[in-house]
Amino acid sequence: MHTLDLTYVGHGLHEELVAYVADQEGFPEQEGVHLAVRDGVSWDDERLRRGATIGLGRSVFARLTDGVEWTALSVSTHRPLFWFVGGPHVGAMEDLRGRRLLVHAPHTAPGCFARIVLRRHGLDPDHDLECVVRPPGDYAMDLRRLRAGEVDAAYLGSTLDPAQVAAEEGFHELAWVGDHLAVPTVGLAVDPAVVSLDDPAVAAAVRAQRRALALLAADPETAVAYLQRFLGRDTPDEVRRYHDRFVAPWFTSDGQVDLAAADEGLAAVADELGVAHVPRAADVYRTEHVARSARL
Structure with missing residues:
Protein backbone atom coordinates (compact mmCIF):
# COMPACT_ATOMS: atom_id res chain seq x y z
CA MET A 1 0.00 0.00 0.00
CA HIS A 2 1.23 3.50 -0.83
CA THR A 3 1.57 6.20 1.85
CA LEU A 4 1.18 9.97 1.67
CA ASP A 5 1.10 12.84 4.15
CA LEU A 6 -1.95 15.09 3.61
CA THR A 7 -1.92 18.33 5.56
CA TYR A 8 -4.66 20.76 6.38
CA VAL A 9 -3.54 24.33 7.07
CA GLY A 10 -6.68 25.74 8.70
CA HIS A 11 -9.19 24.48 11.23
CA GLY A 12 -12.84 23.78 10.54
CA LEU A 13 -14.97 21.86 8.09
CA HIS A 14 -13.84 24.05 5.18
CA GLU A 15 -10.44 22.35 5.26
CA GLU A 16 -11.20 19.08 6.96
CA LEU A 17 -14.63 17.89 5.77
CA VAL A 18 -13.76 16.02 2.57
CA ALA A 19 -10.65 14.35 3.98
CA TYR A 20 -12.60 13.42 7.12
CA VAL A 21 -15.44 11.85 5.14
CA ALA A 22 -12.97 9.94 2.97
CA ASP A 23 -11.18 8.66 6.08
CA GLN A 24 -14.37 7.66 7.90
CA GLU A 25 -15.68 5.81 4.84
CA GLY A 26 -12.36 4.01 4.32
CA PHE A 27 -11.90 5.37 0.81
CA PRO A 28 -8.10 5.89 0.93
CA GLU A 29 -7.39 2.29 1.96
CA GLN A 30 -9.86 1.02 -0.63
CA GLU A 31 -7.95 3.00 -3.25
CA GLY A 32 -4.61 1.63 -2.07
CA VAL A 33 -3.13 4.49 -0.07
CA HIS A 34 -2.57 5.14 3.61
CA LEU A 35 -3.17 8.86 4.15
CA ALA A 36 -1.55 10.39 7.20
CA VAL A 37 -3.74 13.45 7.73
CA ARG A 38 -1.54 16.02 9.45
CA ASP A 39 -2.16 19.36 11.14
CA GLY A 40 0.07 21.70 9.15
CA VAL A 41 -1.37 24.98 10.42
CA SER A 42 1.93 26.00 12.02
CA TRP A 43 4.22 24.30 9.49
CA ASP A 44 6.47 26.36 7.26
CA ASP A 45 6.15 26.05 3.50
CA GLU A 46 9.22 23.85 3.13
CA ARG A 47 7.76 21.21 5.42
CA LEU A 48 4.39 21.38 3.66
CA ARG A 49 6.05 20.65 0.32
CA ARG A 50 7.05 17.14 1.43
CA GLY A 51 3.51 15.85 0.97
CA ALA A 52 0.12 16.86 -0.36
CA THR A 53 -1.96 19.68 1.10
CA ILE A 54 -5.66 20.39 1.34
CA GLY A 55 -5.07 24.15 1.58
CA LEU A 56 -5.27 25.46 -1.98
CA GLY A 57 -5.53 29.04 -0.74
CA ARG A 58 -2.19 28.91 1.03
CA SER A 59 -0.50 26.88 -1.72
CA VAL A 60 -1.61 29.26 -4.48
CA PHE A 61 -0.60 32.19 -2.29
CA ALA A 62 2.90 30.68 -2.12
CA ARG A 63 2.89 30.16 -5.89
CA LEU A 64 2.06 33.81 -6.50
CA THR A 65 4.47 35.28 -3.95
CA ASP A 66 7.35 32.79 -3.82
CA GLY A 67 7.22 31.02 -7.16
CA VAL A 68 6.62 27.56 -5.68
CA GLU A 69 4.67 25.78 -8.40
CA TRP A 70 2.05 24.16 -6.23
CA THR A 71 -0.39 22.36 -8.51
CA ALA A 72 -3.94 21.45 -7.53
CA LEU A 73 -5.23 18.06 -8.67
CA SER A 74 -8.64 18.27 -7.05
CA VAL A 75 -10.90 21.17 -6.08
CA SER A 76 -13.54 20.77 -3.37
CA THR A 77 -15.05 24.26 -3.49
CA HIS A 78 -14.45 27.64 -5.12
CA ARG A 79 -16.15 29.55 -2.30
CA PRO A 80 -14.06 30.45 0.77
CA LEU A 81 -15.93 29.67 3.98
CA PHE A 82 -15.14 32.86 5.89
CA HIS A 180 -17.97 38.17 -3.35
CA LEU A 181 -15.01 36.03 -4.37
CA ALA A 182 -14.77 32.70 -6.19
CA VAL A 183 -11.34 31.10 -5.94
CA PRO A 184 -10.51 27.44 -5.23
CA THR A 185 -9.53 27.19 -1.59
CA VAL A 186 -9.53 23.51 -0.65
CA GLY A 187 -8.89 20.24 -2.44
CA LEU A 188 -5.58 18.47 -2.99
CA ALA A 189 -2.33 19.99 -4.23
CA VAL A 190 1.31 18.99 -4.47
CA ASP A 191 4.55 20.70 -5.41
CA PRO A 192 5.69 18.66 -8.44
CA ALA A 193 9.32 19.57 -7.69
CA VAL A 194 9.00 17.37 -4.59
CA VAL A 195 6.02 15.04 -5.22
CA SER A 196 5.31 13.86 -8.76
CA LEU A 197 1.88 14.57 -10.20
CA ASP A 198 1.91 10.96 -11.37
CA ASP A 199 2.84 9.45 -8.00
CA PRO A 200 0.50 6.45 -7.46
CA ALA A 201 -0.12 7.60 -3.88
CA VAL A 202 -1.29 10.98 -5.16
CA ALA A 203 -3.56 9.35 -7.76
CA ALA A 204 -5.09 7.16 -5.05
CA ALA A 205 -5.61 10.17 -2.75
CA VAL A 206 -7.35 12.01 -5.58
CA ARG A 207 -9.64 9.05 -6.16
CA ALA A 208 -10.49 8.91 -2.44
CA GLN A 209 -11.32 12.63 -2.37
CA ARG A 210 -13.44 12.27 -5.48
CA ARG A 211 -15.44 9.48 -3.86
CA ALA A 212 -15.99 11.58 -0.72
CA LEU A 213 -17.20 14.55 -2.79
CA ALA A 214 -19.53 12.29 -4.76
CA LEU A 215 -20.98 10.87 -1.53
CA LEU A 216 -21.60 14.33 -0.07
CA ALA A 217 -23.36 15.41 -3.28
CA ALA A 218 -25.47 12.27 -3.68
CA ASP A 219 -26.55 11.77 -0.06
CA PRO A 220 -27.56 15.00 1.71
CA GLU A 221 -28.56 13.22 4.93
CA THR A 222 -25.12 11.63 5.20
CA ALA A 223 -23.58 15.03 4.44
CA VAL A 224 -25.62 16.63 7.23
CA ALA A 225 -24.63 13.86 9.66
CA TYR A 226 -20.96 14.51 8.97
CA LEU A 227 -21.41 18.28 9.22
CA GLN A 228 -23.03 17.83 12.62
CA ARG A 229 -19.72 16.45 13.92
CA PHE A 230 -18.06 19.78 13.09
CA LEU A 231 -20.90 22.09 14.11
CA GLY A 232 -21.47 20.87 17.63
CA ARG A 233 -23.26 24.06 18.73
CA ASP A 234 -25.92 23.68 16.02
CA THR A 235 -29.24 21.85 16.09
CA PRO A 236 -30.00 19.40 13.25
CA ASP A 237 -32.20 22.02 11.57
CA GLU A 238 -29.43 24.61 11.79
CA VAL A 239 -26.94 22.16 10.29
CA ARG A 240 -29.35 21.47 7.40
CA ARG A 241 -29.66 25.18 6.72
CA TYR A 242 -25.87 25.49 6.76
CA HIS A 243 -25.60 22.54 4.37
CA ASP A 244 -28.22 23.93 2.02
CA ARG A 245 -26.61 27.38 1.94
CA PHE A 246 -22.88 26.73 1.91
CA VAL A 247 -22.17 23.09 1.05
CA ALA A 248 -24.73 21.59 -1.33
CA PRO A 249 -24.63 24.44 -3.91
CA TRP A 250 -20.89 25.08 -3.79
CA PHE A 251 -18.92 21.89 -3.13
CA THR A 252 -18.02 20.03 -6.31
CA SER A 253 -19.19 16.48 -6.85
CA ASP A 254 -16.12 15.44 -8.88
CA GLY A 255 -13.14 17.56 -7.88
CA GLN A 256 -13.17 19.53 -11.11
CA VAL A 257 -12.37 23.23 -11.42
CA ASP A 258 -14.29 26.11 -12.96
CA LEU A 259 -11.41 27.64 -14.92
CA ALA A 260 -13.21 30.91 -15.65
CA ALA A 261 -13.96 31.49 -11.96
CA ALA A 262 -10.46 30.43 -11.00
CA ASP A 263 -8.87 32.85 -13.49
CA GLU A 264 -10.92 35.72 -12.04
CA GLY A 265 -10.08 34.68 -8.49
CA LEU A 266 -6.35 34.41 -9.22
CA ALA A 267 -6.39 37.86 -10.82
CA ALA A 268 -8.14 39.36 -7.77
CA VAL A 269 -5.67 37.78 -5.34
CA ALA A 270 -2.67 38.81 -7.45
CA ASP A 271 -3.97 42.37 -7.65
CA GLU A 272 -4.39 42.55 -3.86
CA LEU A 273 -0.87 41.20 -3.40
CA GLY A 274 0.63 43.51 -6.00
CA VAL A 275 1.88 40.55 -8.06
CA ALA A 276 2.36 41.42 -11.73
CA HIS A 277 2.49 37.93 -13.23
CA VAL A 278 -0.73 35.96 -12.90
CA PRO A 279 -0.51 32.28 -13.91
CA ARG A 280 -3.28 30.75 -15.97
CA ALA A 281 -5.78 28.79 -13.92
CA ALA A 282 -5.31 25.88 -16.32
CA ASP A 283 -1.65 25.69 -15.23
CA VAL A 284 -2.41 25.86 -11.52
CA TYR A 285 -5.48 23.60 -11.33
CA ARG A 286 -4.68 20.40 -13.22
CA THR A 287 -7.87 18.60 -12.32
CA GLU A 288 -7.79 16.49 -15.45
CA HIS A 289 -5.79 14.18 -13.17
CA VAL A 290 -9.05 13.50 -11.33
CA ALA A 291 -10.63 12.10 -14.48
CA ARG A 292 -7.43 10.23 -15.35
CA SER A 293 -7.15 8.73 -11.87
CA ALA A 294 -10.72 7.46 -12.08
CA ARG A 295 -9.64 5.21 -14.93
CA LEU A 296 -6.54 3.78 -13.23
Missing part, protein backbone atom coordinates in the same frame (compact mmCIF):
# COMPACT_ATOMS: atom_id res chain seq x y z
CA TRP A 83 -17.61 35.44 7.18
CA PHE A 84 -17.68 38.96 8.56
CA VAL A 85 -19.82 39.11 11.70
CA GLY A 86 -20.67 42.43 13.34
CA GLY A 87 -21.37 43.17 16.96
CA PRO A 88 -24.66 44.63 18.21
CA HIS A 89 -23.96 48.07 16.69
CA VAL A 90 -22.54 46.93 13.33
CA GLY A 91 -25.36 45.81 11.06
CA ALA A 92 -23.77 46.20 7.62
CA MET A 93 -20.32 46.13 6.04
CA GLU A 94 -20.47 49.89 5.54
CA ASP A 95 -20.79 50.29 9.32
CA LEU A 96 -17.21 49.00 9.68
CA ARG A 97 -15.84 52.41 8.73
CA GLY A 98 -13.91 53.71 11.73
CA ARG A 99 -14.45 50.44 13.63
CA ARG A 100 -12.17 47.65 14.92
CA LEU A 101 -12.22 44.39 12.96
CA LEU A 102 -10.58 41.20 14.23
CA VAL A 103 -9.11 39.56 11.11
CA HIS A 104 -6.31 37.40 9.71
CA ALA A 105 -3.03 39.02 8.68
CA PRO A 106 -2.81 40.46 5.15
CA HIS A 107 -0.03 38.05 4.13
CA THR A 108 -2.26 34.99 4.75
CA ALA A 109 -4.76 33.67 2.23
CA PRO A 110 -7.83 34.29 4.47
CA GLY A 111 -6.56 37.77 5.29
CA CYS A 112 -6.04 38.54 1.62
CA PHE A 113 -9.59 37.37 0.85
CA ALA A 114 -10.90 39.63 3.63
CA ARG A 115 -9.13 42.66 2.16
CA ILE A 116 -10.59 41.96 -1.29
CA VAL A 117 -14.11 41.83 0.14
CA LEU A 118 -13.59 44.99 2.19
CA ARG A 119 -12.47 46.85 -0.93
CA ARG A 120 -15.52 45.59 -2.81
CA HIS A 121 -17.61 47.27 -0.13
CA GLY A 122 -15.76 50.56 -0.63
CA LEU A 123 -13.53 50.18 2.43
CA ASP A 124 -9.76 50.64 2.43
CA PRO A 125 -8.52 48.07 4.97
CA ASP A 126 -5.46 50.19 5.76
CA HIS A 127 -7.22 53.51 6.36
CA ASP A 128 -10.99 53.22 6.75
CA LEU A 129 -11.02 50.84 9.71
CA GLU A 130 -8.65 49.33 12.24
CA CYS A 131 -7.72 45.75 11.39
CA VAL A 132 -6.74 43.91 14.57
CA VAL A 133 -4.67 40.92 13.44
CA ARG A 134 -5.39 37.51 14.91
CA PRO A 135 -3.54 34.23 14.28
CA PRO A 136 -5.35 31.30 12.60
CA GLY A 137 -7.08 28.80 14.83
CA ASP A 138 -10.33 28.31 16.69
CA TYR A 139 -12.60 31.35 16.71
CA ALA A 140 -13.97 31.01 20.25
CA MET A 141 -11.66 33.76 21.53
CA ASP A 142 -12.82 36.03 18.70
CA LEU A 143 -16.38 35.68 19.99
CA ARG A 144 -15.27 36.47 23.52
CA ARG A 145 -13.56 39.66 22.36
CA LEU A 146 -16.56 40.64 20.25
CA ARG A 147 -18.92 39.93 23.13
CA ALA A 148 -16.77 42.00 25.49
CA GLY A 149 -16.77 44.95 23.10
CA GLU A 150 -12.99 44.87 22.57
CA VAL A 151 -13.65 44.80 18.81
CA ASP A 152 -16.69 45.77 16.74
CA ALA A 153 -16.62 42.89 14.24
CA ALA A 154 -14.79 39.65 13.57
CA TYR A 155 -13.82 37.61 10.53
CA LEU A 156 -14.79 34.02 11.30
CA GLY A 157 -14.01 30.66 9.70
CA SER A 158 -15.89 27.39 9.52
CA THR A 159 -15.33 26.17 13.07
CA LEU A 160 -18.55 28.12 13.68
CA ASP A 161 -21.88 28.65 11.94
CA PRO A 162 -22.26 32.42 11.45
CA ALA A 163 -26.06 32.31 11.45
CA GLN A 164 -26.18 30.36 14.69
CA VAL A 165 -23.59 32.63 16.32
CA ALA A 166 -25.41 35.78 15.22
CA ALA A 167 -28.77 34.51 16.51
CA GLU A 168 -27.40 33.34 19.85
CA GLU A 169 -25.19 36.34 20.56
CA GLY A 170 -27.28 39.16 19.09
CA PHE A 171 -24.65 39.78 16.41
CA HIS A 172 -25.13 40.44 12.69
CA GLU A 173 -24.03 38.47 9.63
CA LEU A 174 -22.38 41.12 7.47
CA ALA A 175 -20.95 39.24 4.49
CA TRP A 176 -19.90 35.81 3.30
CA VAL A 177 -16.65 35.86 1.34
CA GLY A 178 -18.08 33.28 -1.05
CA ASP A 179 -20.70 35.77 -2.21
Whole structure:
Protein backbone atom coordinates (compact mmCIF):
# COMPACT_ATOMS: atom_id res chain seq x y z
CA MET A 1 0.00 0.00 0.00
CA HIS A 2 1.23 3.50 -0.83
CA THR A 3 1.57 6.20 1.85
CA LEU A 4 1.18 9.97 1.67
CA ASP A 5 1.10 12.84 4.15
CA LEU A 6 -1.95 15.09 3.61
CA THR A 7 -1.92 18.33 5.56
CA TYR A 8 -4.66 20.76 6.38
CA VAL A 9 -3.54 24.33 7.07
CA GLY A 10 -6.68 25.74 8.70
CA HIS A 11 -9.19 24.48 11.23
CA GLY A 12 -12.84 23.78 10.54
CA LEU A 13 -14.97 21.86 8.09
CA HIS A 14 -13.84 24.05 5.18
CA GLU A 15 -10.44 22.35 5.26
CA GLU A 16 -11.20 19.08 6.96
CA LEU A 17 -14.63 17.89 5.77
CA VAL A 18 -13.76 16.02 2.57
CA ALA A 19 -10.65 14.35 3.98
CA TYR A 20 -12.60 13.42 7.12
CA VAL A 21 -15.44 11.85 5.14
CA ALA A 22 -12.97 9.94 2.97
CA ASP A 23 -11.18 8.66 6.08
CA GLN A 24 -14.37 7.66 7.90
CA GLU A 25 -15.68 5.81 4.84
CA GLY A 26 -12.36 4.01 4.32
CA PHE A 27 -11.90 5.37 0.81
CA PRO A 28 -8.10 5.89 0.93
CA GLU A 29 -7.39 2.29 1.96
CA GLN A 30 -9.86 1.02 -0.63
CA GLU A 31 -7.95 3.00 -3.25
CA GLY A 32 -4.61 1.63 -2.07
CA VAL A 33 -3.13 4.49 -0.07
CA HIS A 34 -2.57 5.14 3.61
CA LEU A 35 -3.17 8.86 4.15
CA ALA A 36 -1.55 10.39 7.20
CA VAL A 37 -3.74 13.45 7.73
CA ARG A 38 -1.54 16.02 9.45
CA ASP A 39 -2.16 19.36 11.14
CA GLY A 40 0.07 21.70 9.15
CA VAL A 41 -1.37 24.98 10.42
CA SER A 42 1.93 26.00 12.02
CA TRP A 43 4.22 24.30 9.49
CA ASP A 44 6.47 26.36 7.26
CA ASP A 45 6.15 26.05 3.50
CA GLU A 46 9.22 23.85 3.13
CA ARG A 47 7.76 21.21 5.42
CA LEU A 48 4.39 21.38 3.66
CA ARG A 49 6.05 20.65 0.32
CA ARG A 50 7.05 17.14 1.43
CA GLY A 51 3.51 15.85 0.97
CA ALA A 52 0.12 16.86 -0.36
CA THR A 53 -1.96 19.68 1.10
CA ILE A 54 -5.66 20.39 1.34
CA GLY A 55 -5.07 24.15 1.58
CA LEU A 56 -5.27 25.46 -1.98
CA GLY A 57 -5.53 29.04 -0.74
CA ARG A 58 -2.19 28.91 1.03
CA SER A 59 -0.50 26.88 -1.72
CA VAL A 60 -1.61 29.26 -4.48
CA PHE A 61 -0.60 32.19 -2.29
CA ALA A 62 2.90 30.68 -2.12
CA ARG A 63 2.89 30.16 -5.89
CA LEU A 64 2.06 33.81 -6.50
CA THR A 65 4.47 35.28 -3.95
CA ASP A 66 7.35 32.79 -3.82
CA GLY A 67 7.22 31.02 -7.16
CA VAL A 68 6.62 27.56 -5.68
CA GLU A 69 4.67 25.78 -8.40
CA TRP A 70 2.05 24.16 -6.23
CA THR A 71 -0.39 22.36 -8.51
CA ALA A 72 -3.94 21.45 -7.53
CA LEU A 73 -5.23 18.06 -8.67
CA SER A 74 -8.64 18.27 -7.05
CA VAL A 75 -10.90 21.17 -6.08
CA SER A 76 -13.54 20.77 -3.37
CA THR A 77 -15.05 24.26 -3.49
CA HIS A 78 -14.45 27.64 -5.12
CA ARG A 79 -16.15 29.55 -2.30
CA PRO A 80 -14.06 30.45 0.77
CA LEU A 81 -15.93 29.67 3.98
CA PHE A 82 -15.14 32.86 5.89
CA TRP A 83 -17.61 35.44 7.18
CA PHE A 84 -17.68 38.96 8.56
CA VAL A 85 -19.82 39.11 11.70
CA GLY A 86 -20.67 42.43 13.34
CA GLY A 87 -21.37 43.17 16.96
CA PRO A 88 -24.66 44.63 18.21
CA HIS A 89 -23.96 48.07 16.69
CA VAL A 90 -22.54 46.93 13.33
CA GLY A 91 -25.36 45.81 11.06
CA ALA A 92 -23.77 46.20 7.62
CA MET A 93 -20.32 46.13 6.04
CA GLU A 94 -20.47 49.89 5.54
CA ASP A 95 -20.79 50.29 9.32
CA LEU A 96 -17.21 49.00 9.68
CA ARG A 97 -15.84 52.41 8.73
CA GLY A 98 -13.91 53.71 11.73
CA ARG A 99 -14.45 50.44 13.63
CA ARG A 100 -12.17 47.65 14.92
CA LEU A 101 -12.22 44.39 12.96
CA LEU A 102 -10.58 41.20 14.23
CA VAL A 103 -9.11 39.56 11.11
CA HIS A 104 -6.31 37.40 9.71
CA ALA A 105 -3.03 39.02 8.68
CA PRO A 106 -2.81 40.46 5.15
CA HIS A 107 -0.03 38.05 4.13
CA THR A 108 -2.26 34.99 4.75
CA ALA A 109 -4.76 33.67 2.23
CA PRO A 110 -7.83 34.29 4.47
CA GLY A 111 -6.56 37.77 5.29
CA CYS A 112 -6.04 38.54 1.62
CA PHE A 113 -9.59 37.37 0.85
CA ALA A 114 -10.90 39.63 3.63
CA ARG A 115 -9.13 42.66 2.16
CA ILE A 116 -10.59 41.96 -1.29
CA VAL A 117 -14.11 41.83 0.14
CA LEU A 118 -13.59 44.99 2.19
CA ARG A 119 -12.47 46.85 -0.93
CA ARG A 120 -15.52 45.59 -2.81
CA HIS A 121 -17.61 47.27 -0.13
CA GLY A 122 -15.76 50.56 -0.63
CA LEU A 123 -13.53 50.18 2.43
CA ASP A 124 -9.76 50.64 2.43
CA PRO A 125 -8.52 48.07 4.97
CA ASP A 126 -5.46 50.19 5.76
CA HIS A 127 -7.22 53.51 6.36
CA ASP A 128 -10.99 53.22 6.75
CA LEU A 129 -11.02 50.84 9.71
CA GLU A 130 -8.65 49.33 12.24
CA CYS A 131 -7.72 45.75 11.39
CA VAL A 132 -6.74 43.91 14.57
CA VAL A 133 -4.67 40.92 13.44
CA ARG A 134 -5.39 37.51 14.91
CA PRO A 135 -3.54 34.23 14.28
CA PRO A 136 -5.35 31.30 12.60
CA GLY A 137 -7.08 28.80 14.83
CA ASP A 138 -10.33 28.31 16.69
CA TYR A 139 -12.60 31.35 16.71
CA ALA A 140 -13.97 31.01 20.25
CA MET A 141 -11.66 33.76 21.53
CA ASP A 142 -12.82 36.03 18.70
CA LEU A 143 -16.38 35.68 19.99
CA ARG A 144 -15.27 36.47 23.52
CA ARG A 145 -13.56 39.66 22.36
CA LEU A 146 -16.56 40.64 20.25
CA ARG A 147 -18.92 39.93 23.13
CA ALA A 148 -16.77 42.00 25.49
CA GLY A 149 -16.77 44.95 23.10
CA GLU A 150 -12.99 44.87 22.57
CA VAL A 151 -13.65 44.80 18.81
CA ASP A 152 -16.69 45.77 16.74
CA ALA A 153 -16.62 42.89 14.24
CA ALA A 154 -14.79 39.65 13.57
CA TYR A 155 -13.82 37.61 10.53
CA LEU A 156 -14.79 34.02 11.30
CA GLY A 157 -14.01 30.66 9.70
CA SER A 158 -15.89 27.39 9.52
CA THR A 159 -15.33 26.17 13.07
CA LEU A 160 -18.55 28.12 13.68
CA ASP A 161 -21.88 28.65 11.94
CA PRO A 162 -22.26 32.42 11.45
CA ALA A 163 -26.06 32.31 11.45
CA GLN A 164 -26.18 30.36 14.69
CA VAL A 165 -23.59 32.63 16.32
CA ALA A 166 -25.41 35.78 15.22
CA ALA A 167 -28.77 34.51 16.51
CA GLU A 168 -27.40 33.34 19.85
CA GLU A 169 -25.19 36.34 20.56
CA GLY A 170 -27.28 39.16 19.09
CA PHE A 171 -24.65 39.78 16.41
CA HIS A 172 -25.13 40.44 12.69
CA GLU A 173 -24.03 38.47 9.63
CA LEU A 174 -22.38 41.12 7.47
CA ALA A 175 -20.95 39.24 4.49
CA TRP A 176 -19.90 35.81 3.30
CA VAL A 177 -16.65 35.86 1.34
CA GLY A 178 -18.08 33.28 -1.05
CA ASP A 179 -20.70 35.77 -2.21
CA HIS A 180 -17.97 38.17 -3.35
CA LEU A 181 -15.01 36.03 -4.37
CA ALA A 182 -14.77 32.70 -6.19
CA VAL A 183 -11.34 31.10 -5.94
CA PRO A 184 -10.51 27.44 -5.23
CA THR A 185 -9.53 27.19 -1.59
CA VAL A 186 -9.53 23.51 -0.65
CA GLY A 187 -8.89 20.24 -2.44
CA LEU A 188 -5.58 18.47 -2.99
CA ALA A 189 -2.33 19.99 -4.23
CA VAL A 190 1.31 18.99 -4.47
CA ASP A 191 4.55 20.70 -5.41
CA PRO A 192 5.69 18.66 -8.44
CA ALA A 193 9.32 19.57 -7.69
CA VAL A 194 9.00 17.37 -4.59
CA VAL A 195 6.02 15.04 -5.22
CA SER A 196 5.31 13.86 -8.76
CA LEU A 197 1.88 14.57 -10.20
CA ASP A 198 1.91 10.96 -11.37
CA ASP A 199 2.84 9.45 -8.00
CA PRO A 200 0.50 6.45 -7.46
CA ALA A 201 -0.12 7.60 -3.88
CA VAL A 202 -1.29 10.98 -5.16
CA ALA A 203 -3.56 9.35 -7.76
CA ALA A 204 -5.09 7.16 -5.05
CA ALA A 205 -5.61 10.17 -2.75
CA VAL A 206 -7.35 12.01 -5.58
CA ARG A 207 -9.64 9.05 -6.16
CA ALA A 208 -10.49 8.91 -2.44
CA GLN A 209 -11.32 12.63 -2.37
CA ARG A 210 -13.44 12.27 -5.48
CA ARG A 211 -15.44 9.48 -3.86
CA ALA A 212 -15.99 11.58 -0.72
CA LEU A 213 -17.20 14.55 -2.79
CA ALA A 214 -19.53 12.29 -4.76
CA LEU A 215 -20.98 10.87 -1.53
CA LEU A 216 -21.60 14.33 -0.07
CA ALA A 217 -23.36 15.41 -3.28
CA ALA A 218 -25.47 12.27 -3.68
CA ASP A 219 -26.55 11.77 -0.06
CA PRO A 220 -27.56 15.00 1.71
CA GLU A 221 -28.56 13.22 4.93
CA THR A 222 -25.12 11.63 5.20
CA ALA A 223 -23.58 15.03 4.44
CA VAL A 224 -25.62 16.63 7.23
CA ALA A 225 -24.63 13.86 9.66
CA TYR A 226 -20.96 14.51 8.97
CA LEU A 227 -21.41 18.28 9.22
CA GLN A 228 -23.03 17.83 12.62
CA ARG A 229 -19.72 16.45 13.92
CA PHE A 230 -18.06 19.78 13.09
CA LEU A 231 -20.90 22.09 14.11
CA GLY A 232 -21.47 20.87 17.63
CA ARG A 233 -23.26 24.06 18.73
CA ASP A 234 -25.92 23.68 16.02
CA THR A 235 -29.24 21.85 16.09
CA PRO A 236 -30.00 19.40 13.25
CA ASP A 237 -32.20 22.02 11.57
CA GLU A 238 -29.43 24.61 11.79
CA VAL A 239 -26.94 22.16 10.29
CA ARG A 240 -29.35 21.47 7.40
CA ARG A 241 -29.66 25.18 6.72
CA TYR A 242 -25.87 25.49 6.76
CA HIS A 243 -25.60 22.54 4.37
CA ASP A 244 -28.22 23.93 2.02
CA ARG A 245 -26.61 27.38 1.94
CA PHE A 246 -22.88 26.73 1.91
CA VAL A 247 -22.17 23.09 1.05
CA ALA A 248 -24.73 21.59 -1.33
CA PRO A 249 -24.63 24.44 -3.91
CA TRP A 250 -20.89 25.08 -3.79
CA PHE A 251 -18.92 21.89 -3.13
CA THR A 252 -18.02 20.03 -6.31
CA SER A 253 -19.19 16.48 -6.85
CA ASP A 254 -16.12 15.44 -8.88
CA GLY A 255 -13.14 17.56 -7.88
CA GLN A 256 -13.17 19.53 -11.11
CA VAL A 257 -12.37 23.23 -11.42
CA ASP A 258 -14.29 26.11 -12.96
CA LEU A 259 -11.41 27.64 -14.92
CA ALA A 260 -13.21 30.91 -15.65
CA ALA A 261 -13.96 31.49 -11.96
CA ALA A 262 -10.46 30.43 -11.00
CA ASP A 263 -8.87 32.85 -13.49
CA GLU A 264 -10.92 35.72 -12.04
CA GLY A 265 -10.08 34.68 -8.49
CA LEU A 266 -6.35 34.41 -9.22
CA ALA A 267 -6.39 37.86 -10.82
CA ALA A 268 -8.14 39.36 -7.77
CA VAL A 269 -5.67 37.78 -5.34
CA ALA A 270 -2.67 38.81 -7.45
CA ASP A 271 -3.97 42.37 -7.65
CA GLU A 272 -4.39 42.55 -3.86
CA LEU A 273 -0.87 41.20 -3.40
CA GLY A 274 0.63 43.51 -6.00
CA VAL A 275 1.88 40.55 -8.06
CA ALA A 276 2.36 41.42 -11.73
CA HIS A 277 2.49 37.93 -13.23
CA VAL A 278 -0.73 35.96 -12.90
CA PRO A 279 -0.51 32.28 -13.91
CA ARG A 280 -3.28 30.75 -15.97
CA ALA A 281 -5.78 28.79 -13.92
CA ALA A 282 -5.31 25.88 -16.32
CA ASP A 283 -1.65 25.69 -15.23
CA VAL A 284 -2.41 25.86 -11.52
CA TYR A 285 -5.48 23.60 -11.33
CA ARG A 286 -4.68 20.40 -13.22
CA THR A 287 -7.87 18.60 -12.32
CA GLU A 288 -7.79 16.49 -15.45
CA HIS A 289 -5.79 14.18 -13.17
CA VAL A 290 -9.05 13.50 -11.33
CA ALA A 291 -10.63 12.10 -14.48
CA ARG A 292 -7.43 10.23 -15.35
CA SER A 293 -7.15 8.73 -11.87
CA ALA A 294 -10.72 7.46 -12.08
CA ARG A 295 -9.64 5.21 -14.93
CA LEU A 296 -6.54 3.78 -13.23
